[in-house]
Amino acid sequence: MACRLADSGFTVKVMSSNLRAPIHGHRFVSTFPTGTSYLMWETLPLCKSNHQRYTIPLRRGKTVKSVASPATEPNPLDSAEQRKELCESYGFRQIGEPLPDDITLKNIIDTLPKTVFEIDNTKAWKSVLISATSYALGLFMISKSPWYLLPLSWAWTGTAVTGFFVIGHDCAHKSFSKNKLLEDIVGTLAFLPLIYPYEPWRFKHDRHHAKTNMLDEDTAWHPVMKTKFDESPIFQKAIIYGYGPIRPIMSISHWLIWHFDLNKFRPNEIGRVKVSLACVIAFMAIGWPLIIYKTGIVGWIKFWLMPWLGYHFWMSTFTMVHHTAPHIPFKSSEEWNAAKAQLNGTVHCDYPKWIEILCHDINVHIPHHVSSRIPSYNLRAAHKSLQENWGKYLNEASWNWRLMKTILTICHLYNEERNYISFEEVAPEISQPITFLKQVMPDYA
Numbered sequence: 001m002a003c004r005l006a007d008s009g010f011t012v013k014v015m016s017s018n019l020r021a022p023i024h025g026h027r028f029v030s031t032f033p034t035g036t037s038y039l040m041w042e043t044l045p046l047c048k049s050n051h052q053r054y055t056i057p058l059r060r061g062k063t064v065k066s067v068a069s070p071a072t073e074p075n076p077l078d079s080a081e082q083r084k085e086l087c088e089s090y091g092f093r094q095i096g097e098p099l100p101d102d103i104t105l106k107n108i109i110d111t112l113p114k115t116v117f118e119i120d121n122t123k124a125w126k127s128v129l130i131s132a133t134s135y136a137l138g139l140f141m142i143s144k145s146p147w148y149l150l151p152l153s154w155a156w157t158g159t160a161v162t163g164f165f166v167i168g169h170d171c172a173h174k175s176f177s178k179n180k181l182l183e184d185i186v187g188t189l190a191f192l193p194l195i196y197p198y199e200p201w202r203f204k205h206d207r208h209h210a211k212t213n214m215l216d217e218d219t220a221w222h223p224v225m226k227t228k229f230d231e232s233p234i235f236q237k238a239i240i241y242g243y244g245p246i247r248p249i250m251s252i253s254h255w256l257i258w259h260f261d262l263n264k265f266r267p268n269e270i271g272r273v274k275v276s277l278a279c280v281i282a283f284m285a286i287g288w289p290l291i292i293y294k295t296g297i298v299g300w301i302k303f304w305l306m307p308w309l310g311y312h313f314w315m316s317t318f319t320m321v322h323h324t325a326p327h328i329p330f331k332s333s334e335e336w337n338a339a340k341a342q343l344n345g346t347v348h349c350d351y352p353k354w355i356e357i358l359c360h361d362i363n364v365h366i367p368h369h370v371s372s373r374i375p376s377y378n379l380r381a382a383h384k385s386l387q388e389n390w391g392k393y394l395n396e397a398s399w400n401w402r403l404m405k406t407i408l409t410i411c412h413l414y415n416e417e418r419n420y421i422s423f424e425e426v427a428p429e430i431s432q433p434i435t436f437l438k439q440v441m442p443d444y445a
Contacts, residue, residue, distance in 0.1 A: 077327060086327055091402030091445045095327060096344055096393040105339045109371050111389040116367070116374050116382040123377040124176050127360050128186070131163035134358055135193075142302055150302070158310015159358045164190040165311065166360040166376055172202035175375040188276065192283045193304075194311060197276035200259040203269050209372050213323060213345040215330040215414065219258065221250075221319055222330050223414035226426065237430055240423050243412050244433045251315040314359065321349045321403065322365050324411050325395065329419045342369040343393055348383060350398045366394060401442040409438050 075098065076082040083095045138157025145153045170176040171187030188198040204219045211217035215225075224239060232239070242250050258264065265273050291300045328345050331337070346369040350356075356363065360376040367374055367382035374382050386394065397403055412434075413421040424431040 088445075090325060090327070090406045091400050091404075092325070092347075092395065092397045094394060094396045096395050099337075099340045099344045099393050101337070103339050105342060105370065108339060108343055108386075108390060112367070112371070112374075112382055112385050116378040116385070117371070118378070119175060119178055119375055120377065121177065124170070124375065127163070127167055127170075127377065130357070130360075131160060131167060131190075134160035134163065138307065139303060142307075150306075154306040154310050157307040159314060159355055161193055161307050162311050162314045163358050163360055165194060165196070165315070166362045168196070168198060168201075169205075169362070170360075170376050172198070172205060173372040175373055188279055192279065192287075194308065195280055195284065196255065197259050197273070197280045199269070199272040199276040200265065203265060203273070204258050209369065211333075211336075212369060213328070213330050213341040214336050215332050217333060218330070220323065221254070223420060224412060226413045226415070226421070229413060229426070236427060240412075240427070240431060241433055244408055244423070244437055247320065247408055248316045249309065249312050251312045251319060255312075314355075317404075318359075318363060320407050321363075321397070321399070322347055324407050326406065326410050326418075326420050328395070330414060342366075343386075343390060344395070347395045347397060349396075349403075352399075398445075400445040402445040405437065405441040405443065408441070409434050 076086065077095065077098050083097070086095050087093065135157065138153060138160045141153040142150065142157060167176065168187040168190035171183040171190065174180065174183060176186060177183050184198070187202070191198045191201065208218055208220045211219070213222070215222060224243060229236060229239060242253065260277065262270060262273060288300065288304070291304055295303060323346060325347065328347070331341070343366065346366045348366050349363050351359075351363055361379045362368075362376060364379035364383045367379050367386055368376075370382070370386065409424075410422050411420045412423045413426060415421045422431075422434060424434050
């Protein structure tokens with residue numbers, strides 16, 4: 001344990017064969033003014049360190065030998081006071097304590113009520129009715145709104161069509177119906193207005209759940225590797241924009257890159273992928289010309305493109321908030337721990353009530369990662385159970401400006417010790433987009 005002796009100015013490290021565990025929260029004493037020193041210690045509550053060193057008052061006690069060594073910093077998540085400070089800084093309501101290493105995902109799942117896994121056909125079809133009705137209302141609003149109210153109509157309709165995604169999402173996780181063929185049909189149809197091929201998304205998304213917050217293997221968003229950033233000087237500015245100002249619609253790029261390339265899928269998946277791609281192509285070949293024939297190009301923009309962009313805003317935002325924060329690590333496959341990734345590495349975020357209703361509680365996201373078999377209409381009951389049994393380990397927030405500012409201006413490049421490094425730190429000469437965001441985005445939570 002590195003520390004600094006009061007009035008001496010040199011760094012020392014505890015070296016004792018009798019100490020089996022790291023010495024956190026101990027007070028040390030020097031018996032020699034310079035050089036190699038002997039330190040005496042006694043138990044003390046963990047002191048707060050912001051600069052990787054400790055100031056040590058002199059007292060009597062038991063001696064242990066020390067040598068000069070670079071200072072190290074304790075994990076700030078171990079301290080309740082520091083977690084509270086991080087909450088205020090990042091825009092969180094609660095930052096969870098680190099989950100103990102001996103807790104498994106099965107331990108967590110076993111505490112959930114069995115009722116949260118039950119499929120209820122009435123509730124499932126009620127969600128379909130809500131999405132279909134709200135989407136139809138949105139299209140009606142677009143058709144009747146004057147130009148200055150169109151943004152509100154687009155916001156409603158884009159949020160409503162996001163509900164279709166959540167229904168397809170449940171189908172892909174086999175938590176919509178006991179009839180699996182029906183699930184695949186409903187999932188495919190729900191994804192069509194979004195131009196999302198259902199089967200490619202399902203295969204990709206299953207890997208996200210199996211490898212959540214695994215640095216290279218997770219198929220959702222993860223930090224940029226600094227080596228890759230350095231290797232692509234031509235694209236560095238584009239990467240900065242993609243992880244900065246335009247990140248709230250970057251799921252468009254993710255949609256295009258991940259779902260239409262047959263080389264990204266296993267041989268036994270290709271057949272189903274082709275069927276989904278054929279459905280999407282057929283929808284575009286029939287639906288788009290029909291919209292243009294009835295309403296013109298401007299109508300296609302008003303009735304399809306703008307709500308589609310609204311959907312991608314939510315798709316990008318939800319995905320960012322679910323797993324991205326300065327204190328949430330991405331781990332290599334060797335260090336990865338399933339329970340920590342799913343419980344500790346997922347964020348619950350509260351949005352305005354109308355968004356929660358139209359999007360079928362998809363942002364009650366921690367129980368969904370604990371077990372993807374939980375239907376969306378049971379997520380709140382499952383989250384309540386997790387709060388009762390594992391509440392101190394949960395990351396929770398309400399959607400706010402500071403939360404978004406933290407993600408857009410800090411969570412960029414991967415760093416083993418710090419999790420994230422901002423583009424401003426490694427490439428300040430081309431990071432004006434990030435500097436601009438820091439200046440214009442509000443700080444209030």
